Amino acid sequence: MDLGLLEDFLELARELNFSRAAEKRNMTQPAFSRRIRALEEAVETPLISRTTRQVSLTAAGKLFQPRAEAIVRALWDARAEAKEAAGLAQRSLNLAATHALSYTFVPRWLMSVAGPGQVGTLNLVSDTFRQCVRLMESGDATFFICHKGSGEGLALPEKQFAHHPVGCDRLVPFCAPGETGAPLWTLGAGSEDLPLLSYGPASGLHRILETHWAQHGRPRLKSAMSSVLASTNLEMxxxxxGVAFLPSSLAEAEVAKGALVRAGAAEFEVPLQIVIYRSRSRLSPHCEAFWSALTRADAA
Structure with missing residues (x-):
């Protein structure tokens, strides 16, 4: 069976939209649809339910999806091992990270756990939480670094992906200072809802904040603007x-310059872990050595 057919199916399973999946696979929608039908003929059962309103996986498709992911990952692993044995493998790391961490935390952390020789060629993708998860599920990223709130689940299924904590952070409410240097807004200081620079659903910080507020109570805030990027909310x-809940690791430079000040007491802060994910299947020897190095460094 053509490996590409499985990759086509997995892209469609993630997008549940023929047009978007075809675009991501760099082909026309009619050609993409023919390939999905060819796969269904090969496995002798419908995998996709098509209606005029929506696309969904059939019961067989839902069962087939994790098997297809395992097959694709195993073939990629076998290819990497064969190249390694032949001396043709590149010493490279494919690392995905959310925007909020890729600017400040990731470069410093990488150099603390591994030197340039251990990292090799670094392919760093900085994207939204949602897109980074998709890169891991499709096998296009080997490692993924993101924030994790204390009250939420894992970003990726534990049966398929291992994770390891690599740092701590905090979501802190910040705003611009007024003429006297005092914050323009202070949480809990009045009866009015303060303007919130919120995060869109594709951002992992949106999920962390909503989970935390559901458990501990929501401050008096009203969304004034929404963005998937913490850096955009920082600039706004x-x-x-308005008030932006920003990772302390991202905002520290602006706070030191006086461009941002705290907009609330410590009770409004949200504690965070910084976590790295990897597939539980065997990685290339170079990637396995990197994983061992980072776990040893954290243990020390």
């Missing part, structure tokens, strides 16, 4: 547009 907060 500096411009005096």
């Amino acid at each position: 907060a500096k411009a005096g547009q």
